[in-house]
Amino acid sequence: MRTLVKELVGKIGKHVTVEGWVHSRRDHGGLIFIDVRDHTGVAQLVINPQQGDTFTRAGELRDEYVISAEGEVKERDAELKNDKIETGSLELVVSSLTILNRSEALPIQPFSDAQANEELRLKYRYLDLRRPKMQHMLMKRAEMYRRIRAFMDEHEFMEVATPILASSSPEGARDFLIPSRVHEGKFYALPQAPQQFKQLLMVGGVSRYYQLAACFRDEDPRADRLYGEFYQLDLEMSFVEDGETVRAMTEPLIKQLATDFAGKRLMSEDIPRIPYSEAMDTYGSDKPDLRFEMKLVDLSDIFKDSEFSVFKKAVDAGGVVKAICVNGAAGLSRSQIDSFTEIARSEGAGGLAYIAYENNEVKSPIAKFMNETELAELKNRMGANDGDTIFFAADTRKTANKVLGRLRSEFGDHFGLKDPNVVALAWIIDFPFYEFDDKAGKMDFGHNPFSMPKGGLEVLENTEDKLSIVADQYDMVMNGYEICSGGVRNHNPEVLYKVFGLLGYDAAYVESRFGAMLSAFKFGAPPHAGCAYGVDRLFMELMGESNIREIVAFPKNGSGIDVMMNSPSTVDSSQLKELGL
RNA sequence: GGGCUCGUAGUGAAGUUGGCCUAUCACGCCUCCCUGUCACGGAGGAGAUCGCCGGUUCGAAUCCGGUCGGGCCCGCCA
Numbered sequence: 001m002r003t004l005v006k007e008l009v010g011k012i013g014k015h016v017t018v019e020g021w022v023h024s025r026r027d028h029g030g031l032i033f034i035d036v037r038d039h040t041g042v043a044q045l046v047i048n049p050q051q052g053d054t055f056t057r058a059g060e061l062r063d064e065y066v067i068s069a070e071g072e073v074k075e076r077d078a079e080l081k082n083d084k085i086e087t088g089s090l091e092l093v094v095s096s097l098t099i100l101n102r103s104e105a106l107p108i109q110p111f112s113d114a115q116a117n118e119e120l121r122l123k124y125r126y127l128d129l130r131r132p133k134m135q136h137m138l139m140k141r142a143e144m145y146r147r148i149r150a151f152m153d154e155h156e157f158m159e160v161a162t163p164i165l166a167s168s169s170p171e172g173a174r175d176f177l178i179p180s181r182v183h184e185g186k187f188y189a190l191p192q193a194p195q196q197f198k199q200l201l202m203v204g205g206v207s208r209y210y211q212l213a214a215c216f217r218d219e220d221p222r223a224d225r226l227y228g229e230f231y232q233l234d235l236e237m238s239f240v241e242d243g244e245t246v247r248a249m250t251e252p253l254i255k256q257l258a259t260d261f262a263g264k265r266l267m268s269e270d271i272p273r274i275p276y277s278e279a280m281d282t283y284g285s286d287k288p289d290l291r292f293e294m295k296l297v298d299l300s301d302i303f304k305d306s307e308f309s310v311f312k313k314a315v316d317a318g319g320v321v322k323a324i325c326v327n328g329a330a331g332l333s334r335s336q337i338d339s340f341t342e343i344a345r346s347e348g349a350g351g352l353a354y355i356a357y358e359n360n361e362v363k364s365p366i367a368k369f370m371n372e373t374e375l376a377e378l379k380n381r382m383g384a385n386d387g388d389t390i391f392f393a394a395d396t397r398k399t400a401n402k403v404l405g406r407l408r409s410e411f412g413d414h415f416g417l418k419d420p421n422v423v424a425l426a427w428i429i430d431f432p433f434y435e436f437d438d439k440a441g442k443m444d445f446g447h448n449p450f451s452m453p454k455g456g457l458e459v460l461e462n463t464e465d466k467l468s469i470v471a472d473q474y475d476m477v478m479n480g481y482e483i484c485s486g487g488v489r490n491h492n493p494e495v496l497y498k499v500f501g502l503l504g505y506d507a508a509y510v511e512s513r514f515g516a517m518l519s520a521f522k523f524g525a526p527p528h529a530g531c532a533y534g535v536d537r538l539f540m541e542l543m544g545e546s547n548i549r550e551i552v553a554f555p556k557n558g559s560g561i562d563v564m565m566n567s568p569s570t571v572d573s574s575q576l577k578e579l580g581l
Numbered sequence: 582g583g584g585c586u587c588g589u590a591g592u593g594a595a596g597u598u599g600g601c602c603u604a605u606c607a608c609g610c611c612u613c614c615c616u617g618u619c620a621c622g623g624a625g626g627a628g629a630u631c632g633c634c635g636g637u638u639c640g641a642a643u644c645c646g647g648u649c650g651g652g653c654c655c656g657c658c659a
Contacts, residue, residue: 024619024620024621026617026618026619026621026622027615027618027621028615028616028617028618028621028622029614029615029616030615030616031615031616031617031618032616032618033617033618033619033621035619042619044618044619046617046618048616049616062610063609076617077617079617080617080618080619082618082619084619085619088619105591105609105610106591106592106609107591107592108591108592109591109592109593109608109609112592112593112608112609113593113608114592114593114594114607114608115592115593116592116593117587117588117592117593117651117652118651118652119650119651119652120592169659172658172659173657173658173659174657174658192658192659193659195659217658219657219658220656220657220658221658222653222654222658223652223653223654225658342585343654346584346585346654346655347655439656444659445659446659447659448659449659450659557651557652558651558652558653559650559651
C-alpha cells in the first residue's frame, strides 16, 4: 500500500512505503540522502550503511530512477529540519529499497531554472510535464473543467456528444479531410465547431445543450492560437430569442473562474455591452483590452483645413485623423519610436506622426505645420500633459482604427498598463452582418452566417445599405482576447435563404451546403441562441500565460508538427490503397 | 505565401567590429573520496569540427550568398 508524499506529514512513527522518482541524491559515502518525488511533493529518504544491500542499491540510484522505499517515518531533530519543503520536518528512514525502473540521463533538465528551448521540450513533453509548472497546469485545467461541468449541470444543461467525423463546411477555415474507405472518393471532415449539430439538437427537443467540444481547423497557428485542434465550451439554449439571456446566464461562470479559480480581481462587476462600431471607433479593436483607457480620439474636425497636407488630404479623401495620448511616452528613444512606427506600418499606416510634450516644450517633426489654435485645441482635446506623446493616424477610418488599435495594445504592453492580476470583461455586440471584402472586391459575411440579422426579413429586404445590417451576434472579450463568440440563431428558413441570397448564393447552393439544417427548420424549429467559449485561450489568460502551448499537454509546434509523436506522418501504401488513394 | 528574428558540448548561456578560440562558464554525465545533507561538499575526467552547403580571406563561430530548422507577426482563423 503506497503512501503519498504529502501524506507522510501525518505518519510520524509509522512504517510506510513511498513510491516515486529520484528527485536528487546526496551521497555522503557513509550516508545517503534521496529526495523522492511524486505528484504530491518531495520528501527525504535516509539510507544508513547498516542496511547492507539496501545501502548498496541506494548508491546506484540516479536522477529520475523510479523507486519504492519502505521504512519508518521519523521526525527530524530541530536543527535538521528544512522549512523549504512541506515534508521538511520529517524523513523516511529506509529499511528496504526497490528500483522499479531506471532512467538514462535526461535530454532536458525539467527541474532547472534554465528552460530548454521549446522544440526539445515538446519532443520530450513527457519529461517536460514533470516540471512543477506543467503539473500545476494539468491540475488547474482539470479543476476548471470540474467547475464548468458543475456550473452547466446546475443550470440544467445536458452534455451531448456530437460527431467528430462530420462533413465539410465551405465557409470558414480550412477543413481537415478524412477519406472514406467505404465510399471511395468521398470525405468526412473534422468539425470546425459543432455549430450545426447543436442547432439540430434544439430542433430535436433538447432544451439546453453543452459540450466541452473538440474543434478542428487547418489554419496557421499563433502564440494564442493552437494548430489544428482546440476545445470550446459549446452551449445552446432553445426558446431564447435575445442574446441577453445567454450573456447573463454564462457571466457568473466566467466571473467565478476569474476570481475564485484564478485569484484575480474583476475590473468591474458590471460587464459592459459595447456595440462593435463603438469598440472600433473607441479602441480600434473588436477585442479591446479594457484594463486601461487610452481611447482613440477623432480629430478630423481640427485638421480638415490644416496646413499639414498629410492630415488635410486624409480628411478630404473621406478619411479621418485620429490619435491616442500615451502617458509617459515622451521619454521614448528615437529607436523605440522607430520600432512602433514599424508596427504601425505593418498595419497599413504610411508612417507614424507624433507630438511629444517634454519639459514644457513641444517636440515633434510635424508641429511646425500646425498653427497655435490647432496645437492648443489638440492638446486640450487629447488631455495631454507634460511627459505625454500623442500618436496620430491619418487614413481611412478603417485603417486609422486598426493602426491605433494595434499601437494602443503595444503601448499597453510597453508601459505595463495590463495588470496581470486584473480581469476586464466586455461583451462586444451588434456585429455587422455583412462586410466588404476589399481583397475579393465583394460582400461577405462579417461574422457568422447562422446568426439572426437584427430586424429579420423585414430589415434584410428593406435596408438600402446592406453593410449597415447588424447581426444579433456577441463576443466576450477578456483582457484583449476574444474568449467567446455567440449569437441568436436564424431558425427561419425564409430568412436563411435571404441571408445567403443577398451574397448571390441561390437556394440550390444553400440547400446543398446546409440541407439538414434547412430541412430541420421546416419542421418546427424553436428559436434558439447560444455561444462557445474557447477554453484553451480562456485558461491561458487566467493562468497568466501568453503562449497557448504552455497550457496544453501535447500541443503541435508552429508548423503543425507533433515532434514527439512525429505526426503528420506517411502511411503504408496498403493503407492508401484501401482508401482508393 | 510574406516580414522580422534565432541556431555554439546532453541542457542553458558567453564569445559574433575576422587572428591571442588549441572555443569560455554553469548545470548535467562518468570515476574516486566523504555519516546530516537538502542547489551537499572535495579531487579528477569525458563531451562541441560553433545547424548545413558554398564563397571571400594568409586566416571564419565571427563577413557574404544559399539552404534547413525553430520562434514571433501579417495573410488566414464563418
